[in-house]
Amino acid sequence: MSDFVLLRRFDPAGLRDAAEGWRRLSAAAEDANSQHRHRVNGPLRGHWQGRDADSAFSTMESTEQKLEIVRVEAASAALVLDTVAERMDQARTNLLNALQRADEWNLPVAGDGTVGLPPQTAADRHDPDAQADRQNQGVLREQVQDRINTALTAAREASDQGTRALGRLDASILTQPRVFGAAGESAKDAQDVAKDLGLTEYIPENKDPKQAAKWWKSLTPDQQQSYIALHPEEIGRLDGLPSTVRDQANRLVLEQQLDALKAGDARGSGMTAEEYNQRETNLRVLKDRLDQRDGSDEQHQLFLLGLDPHGDGRAIVSTGNPDTADHTAVLVPGTGTTLQEVPGQIDRIGRLQDSAENAAGPGQKVAVVSWLGYDAPEVDTSVMTTGRAEDGAAGMRQFTDGMRTVQGDHRSHLTVIGHSYGTTAVGAAAAGGQGLQADDIVAIASPGMTTGNAADLHVDPDHFWAGTASDDNISLVTGLTLGPDPTLGSFGGKTIGIDTSGHSGYWDPHSESLANQGKIIAGRTPSTVDNHRGAPPRHRARPLTPERRPEKRPAPMHRTSTHTRRRALAAATALSVSLLLGGCVTSPDPNEPLPVMAKSDAEAWARHMTEYMAQTADITLTPDSAKPYFSNCEGKNGEVADDGRYTLAYHAASTVPVAQHPDAVRKIKAALEKEGFAITGYRETVNDQPDALLYAKHNEGRYFIDVSTGGGTDRLTFTVNTRCLMPPSTSSPTKS
Incomplete structure (x- = not known):
């Protein structure tokens, strides 16, 4: 029987019924897995321990994994059958429309789909008007033939795609001897099936939770379950979807990725053996913690x-x-x-x-x-x-x-x-x-x-x-x-x-x-x-002399102050280590005298400093972007003196194309080095993308500079941080 006859007689109901059967199997596997997790595996993990328990839990995990594999493979089969049915039905509709046109234009169609011309009488052969009509019928015949051929080609392509995709879904995924890798293979099967069918399913970008929620609600329950089974990574990360949905999707991702890691090794992964093993361990421990609470x-x-x-x-x-x-x-x-x-x-x-x-x-x-x-x-x-x-x-x-x-x-x-x-x-x-x-x-x-x-x-x-x-x-x-x-x-x-x-x-x-x-x-x-803390004991100290006070011009503090804060940034970094490792950090010399500077002068100096850096980079600071943050200096036990001692963190920003950020920090770095700054951190790109960063400190001025790209955007931020300063109205005590 010719393809033309088969397509003309095609009824999509058979494929759709088969797809529905696979969908029911997928849903049943998911439900059985959920029931097993919450009623069997989870409750037992709460109190059953020992060698027998470990063996039983391993078997239970294997059972749950097989149910997940059935869920994904069955959903993939349903997708193939539904897609082929839809495309074949559309091809059949296009064919019937072409045949209707042939009938309207009085064009005969043979059993193999060939379009002919109506018989011509002897008189018509010598009639100029009839000949003109004949030529027009020839044009119409070509149009109908092209439509029929296109419909047949689409049907053959849909059939071939379906055959190729279904060939990937083999029952041996559950029966062939293996310890690991089946869940990872099922995830790859789902991806390959979509490629075979040329499908690019619409899933909203993870940018607007309300749009994502609206899209999810527009789907039927069957469609939702299909998306979870076949696109778990995309569904699991979508803000705006129900937590139960995201949990289903992400647990499937966890199962598949953990299984793939167990079945593979570090070679070709882009990771060292240590990194590979650590990732596997991380996912294994996370899965165990999730499983323990399933009951x-x-x-x-x-x-x-x-x-x-x-x-x-x-x-x-x-x-x-x-x-x-x-x-x-x-x-x-x-x-x-x-x-x-x-x-x-x-x-x-x-x-x-x-x-x-x-x-x-x-x-x-x-x-x-x-x-x-x-x-x-x-x-x-x-x-x-x-x-x-x-x-x-x-x-x-x-x-x-x-x-x-x-x-x-x-x-x-x-x-x-x-x-x-x-x-x-x-x-x-x-x-x-x-x-x-x-x-x-x-x-x-x-x-x-x-x-x-x-x-x-x-x-x-x-x-x-x-x-x-x-x-x-x-x-x-x-x-x-x-x-x-x-x-x-x-x-x-x-x-x-x-x-x-x-x-x-x-x-x-x-x-x-x-x-x-x-x-x-x-x-x-x-x-x-009470968050208005009491002051620590007062100590005498010598004030800064007038000639030692910072001048109101860019980068003056290193020229006018003879005191240093050389270890501040190093201490801050060491502090980060101590917070994680439980160590302690020594604070600066408690007997160091504090320099004197009014807050208005400190802010003006910091403003000039940021302007100086911006001018060095040939850029302009954004109006109203400056934000001065004054904080009380604290003693080692969190006490705050009542003499007004303070620190300043001054922030400003410039909007300049991110592609220009590396050149900007390069110029600022060169200028600061000439001024006697030590560069403590520097980069221009991350993964070959512009992402600038510059840390600098001045060993005499005891202040710190931070210039960095703001989160991959066009925003270049400037920060100046001072040491502890004393207002001029108060004699400068030593630090407590």
Whole structure:
């Protein structure tokens, strides 16, 4: 039978029925896997241990993996059959339309699809008008033949594509002997099937949570399940989709990527053997933590809302469903946090959830999210700049906007908590755009929040809370380069009671530090302390002589001051190490006298310094971009003198095409080196893309320069940081 006859008789119902059967199988596999996780595997992990348990759990994991493979492979088969049915049906429709035209134009069509011309009488052969009609019929015949041929070609192509795609979906994926690799292969099968069919499924870019939510709601349940099974990475990262959907998709990504790592090795991966093994370990540990909570009720299960294992790795994990919680918190971690540290973050959000549930009203549900959705700074000079915070700001705003979008009319009480550099990230996100849509913001152990006042954070200042332990070494760099200390009354917020020790004790069980965070999450009032600190003992010191006072011209301090602060940046970097390793950092000489300078003079000098650098680079500072941040100098125990001693962090910016940033910092670097500055950090590109950065310090002036690209944008930022200075109305004591 010819292709023409087959296509003319084609009925898509058979293929569509078969596709529906595969869809039902895919859905059944997903449901069975979910039931197994929550009713068998999860509950048993809560109390069954030992060799037999390990063997049983390994078997259970294998069963769940096979169910995931069936889900993906069946969904792929359904996609192939649906696609072929649709394309064949369209080809059949085009063929029937062509045949209708042939009938209207009185053109005969043979059984093989060949189009002819109607018989011609002898008289017509000698009639000029009839000959003209004949020529016109010839043109029409070519048009119809072309339509028929096009329809047949499309049908053959659809059939060939379907045959090729279905050939990839082999039952041997479940039956052939292997330990690892089947889940990874199923993910590749899904990608290859889409390529065979030439499909480019529309999935919104992860930029607008409301658009993503609208698109998701427009899909049928079957379509939604197909997208989760066949495009889990794209679906898992979409802000604005329900948490249960993102969790399904990201767990599938986790399973597939972990299985692929187990089946492969570092060769050809672009990673060292150590990096490869660490990534596999990170995913394995994360999966174990998720599995352990599968037996809990929904409000205590873990939801995997984001996953990216590449590089340092990122993950967003929630304990409890933030879509349905009455109180939701987002915890943003700080320096040195990578995918390897996520299990520790899960412990922290679990304690925060318990604390908040104790403080919440009867029946109120609490969810707490660990948001490692940005590239936290490493233990290097990047921790002293706002660059990483600014890079992650838009993503954090988008995430909270996505939560609000999904919640709809059920508006949860939202608290955003930052820890360490995480407070800097929270500050950058909350101060930009429309903010984080938070009801409360909490800054724990903050080195600075990129802004000078709680009112800048799009939150009621009465609902901004900060706290730092008295022996937390973060205080040695607070207010230095990232903004003023938010625990001070001058910041405009409130300071909560902290009774824990060190940089990581804020979530110690039964502590006031943890209880206060829990109260804030639950919408209750925490215990607070007076944030107008008492002064340390006064000491005598000699004031600067008039000739030693800094002049009001660019880069004068290194010429007029004979005192140094040579180890400040090194101490700040060492502090970052100490926060992670538990070490201590020595502070500068406590008997060093302080230079005298009025705040207005310090600000004017810093302004001239930034203008000098901009002129050196042949660029212009953006009007009104300057932001001076004055902070009180603190003693080693956080005490503040009443003599007005202060530090200044002065920020300004210029908008210049990012492609010109490397040339700009190159010129500034050359000029600063001539002025006696030491360059402590420098780069022009990252991954061959313009991303400039310059750190410099002057060994006599004891002040620091930071010039950097603002988050890959056209914004080039300039920062000048001073040492501790004394107002001229007060004789300069030695530092305490």
